[in-house]
Amino acid sequence: MSQSLPAGRVLVEVFHALASMQSGELVECDAPVPARLRLEELAATLPSLFGAADLAPLERVLGRFGSEGGESLREVLLVSGEHVHVMKPLSRRRGVALIAMSTAKNSIGLVLSAVHQRAAELEGG
């Protein structure tokens, strides 16, 4: 699924998909082919990041900086020379993450806003 968000005069195109954090496969995606291929590759990293990885070290160390017990990994943002990628586990769909990509690397805030809005829609919030 793609989304064009007007923000003043700026248009930010963000492609979304839902993917399994265990298998790394897309669950839902209606993005056009070039974006879909990239989202498939992004989804393939999910098991390494969320499925198999022991998050305890991160939880322990960030607990010293104010995070409370019972919290978990909320979102991964990956910025490269050409793209912005976001991976966001959905709290109401266990084992499923919303993943997104955009070429708007200079508008990270707008990309995140679009992803958060989409996540809220999916979570029914």
Added chain:
Amino acid sequence: MEPARVLGIPSERGLAAWTLCLLGAIDELPSGATGALRFGEGGVVLVESRRICWAQAKSMRLRLTDILCNQANPPIARDAIEDVVRGCRTTGHPLGESLVASGLVSETGLRSALREHTTHAVAHLARERATADAFSPHTQRGYDPRYAFTTCEILATVCGADDPPRSATAERELAGVLVTESTGAAFVRGALGSGAMLVAADPACDVPVDELVAAGNWATGLLDVAAAFEPEVRVVRVAWCSRTALVTWRKYGVDYVALCSSSAAAARLVSELGKRQHQHGTPPPESLTRRIRSP
């Protein structure tokens, strides 16, 4: 190939793990504990609130005076330093303050010399696999916090000793990038141990060193996965809750980790690192150019 032995710090496989174990004993002391952690006949580490103020190993020959003398070019006259030491013994004034007041060394130079001395001592104790067997509490505090070191700083100096220019570059990178409400460290994969090796740490990073190393290993793995997916990945931000986040980036083979206590700090870091990706022509660290030039 074994890494080069630099600065007299014993460089050998397993040293990082032994040092980590030794420093863990300091991190396990009660918060605010001040006193002497004794390692049998091997030596002693003076601690205040989990910061290392002084360390001495019996097997160590290097003295602080030697380091101070050789720090400047031309070297500082040994007599001049020993005069200050004698004066402090008579007056009871703190040695560090007196050395800086004498103009023989700068505050930065003194801190650097003390860190080198402490690192040598800890490395010697670690090589001997010394274990802490007693803690003698001191009733008075008073170590100058400017000249006390976190366990993270000391492990970073031990592990970074095989490539001091790389560590210096990493320290500069951290100092240049970290913002308010963040602290951080730098890691490499090296020959001194398995996993990510801590080679630089923000002096304000006072988390237990084993937790920092574990987080560094996690972040290094994350960067590996990210780089496999996107070779041009510049920065990764991991939001843990509404406030805390880890930001990590890779530059010239060194992996950096910033721990943020606010989402604003993480956003500033991502923004800053995003801007820097457009900067071209940044020279690689001296150690890297040295390797490139080497046959």
